[in-house]
Amino acid sequence: MEIRGDSLTGDQDIDAKNLKYARDNVRRNKLDSRVQIVERSPSDPLIPLGEEIGMPESDTRLDFTMCNPPFYESRDELISAAKAKQRPPFSACTGAEVEMITAGGEVAFVNRMIKESVKLRDRVQWYTSMVGKFSSVATLLTILHEEGNKNWAVAEFVQGSKTRRWGIGWSWMDYRPRADAARPQGQSIPKHLLPFPPEFTFHSPPSTPLSTTIDAVNSTITALDVYWCWNSGTSTGLGFARGNAWSRHARRQMKKQAIEKAQTAATNAPAEHSEKDSKENDVKPADFIPEKQDKGAEFGFKVSVRGGMEGQVEVTVRWVNGFDAVIFESFCGFLKRKVEKGE
Structure with missing residues (x-):
């Protein structure tokens, strides 16, 4: 059938x-x-x-x-x-x-x-x-x-x-x-x-407020070169990456490119920058369209943050799409370290 x-x-x-x-x-x-x-x-x-x-x-x-x-x-x-x-x-x-x-x-x-x-x-x-x-x-x-x-x-x-x-x-x-x-x-x-486990759950350090963990998750992923859509109402986010964007090398490259882009923009900036141009260049993460933002992505993930037992906050990462389990494992380890450090 x-x-x-x-x-x-x-x-x-x-x-x-x-x-x-x-x-x-x-x-x-x-x-x-x-x-x-x-x-x-x-x-x-x-x-x-x-x-x-x-x-x-x-x-x-x-x-x-x-x-x-x-x-x-x-x-x-x-x-x-x-x-x-x-x-x-x-x-x-x-x-x-x-x-x-x-x-x-x-x-x-x-x-x-x-x-x-x-x-x-x-x-x-x-x-x-x-x-x-x-x-x-x-x-x-x-x-x-x-x-x-x-x-x-x-x-x-x-x-x-x-x-x-x-x-x-x-x-x-x-x-x-x-x-x-x-x-x-x-x-x-x-x-x-069995296939590789598509979900990974870890906890924030004891006594960490829920809001602190949410901020750590959201800010950590926002800083990466990935598509990221966070829903504050459900404390859940959806993301897509074209590769390992959280390695030290990838983050250094992203920072370098941002500096070069800012310098170029400052040198070649027009006298006036219209509000219309600003809106056209503004990417709104909430406007997710299937097979658009995730097109060409090697890895898709969903992160949810929930209040857990004994005051610990629970963070769950679910593998949404992709073929490489190593990338999924790597991302989970990266996010866990950042949340545990409170960064």
């Missing part, structure tokens, strides 16, 4: 019976204008874009794909998996073979999605799929990494006390998901399979 604007494009299937039920459900719920059923054959691409869904290929963009693949590669594997269960299931399995069995099993099926995504790239923002075997998670992530992917998510689905499933998602874009979406809280998934 995919989201396209305010419409859903769903239920790609190869089984005539399933397609009939899907169309009946759409019609019965009066969703014909929003949900489209796409009939496929086993040899068709898994992610149809273009005329197959009634749109010009160049105009088609999907927010995400969602997949529940056939888990097993043969009937024998399906039967063996059922026999291996320690307890009998609470309910009978109603899935047809066409829904549960495919050549190569779920790994081969999702691998096809990965290969297609390599070509489609950012025409789909997020590709996602559920898997029924935990071993498939590591296998598929290895395939993703071999293809050069640096932005992925892992999920764990627990139904009651027995059934457990997993999910993986990946994107070729650099927008980073929140920690609760990309890194499950359970203990069943080893840390080496």
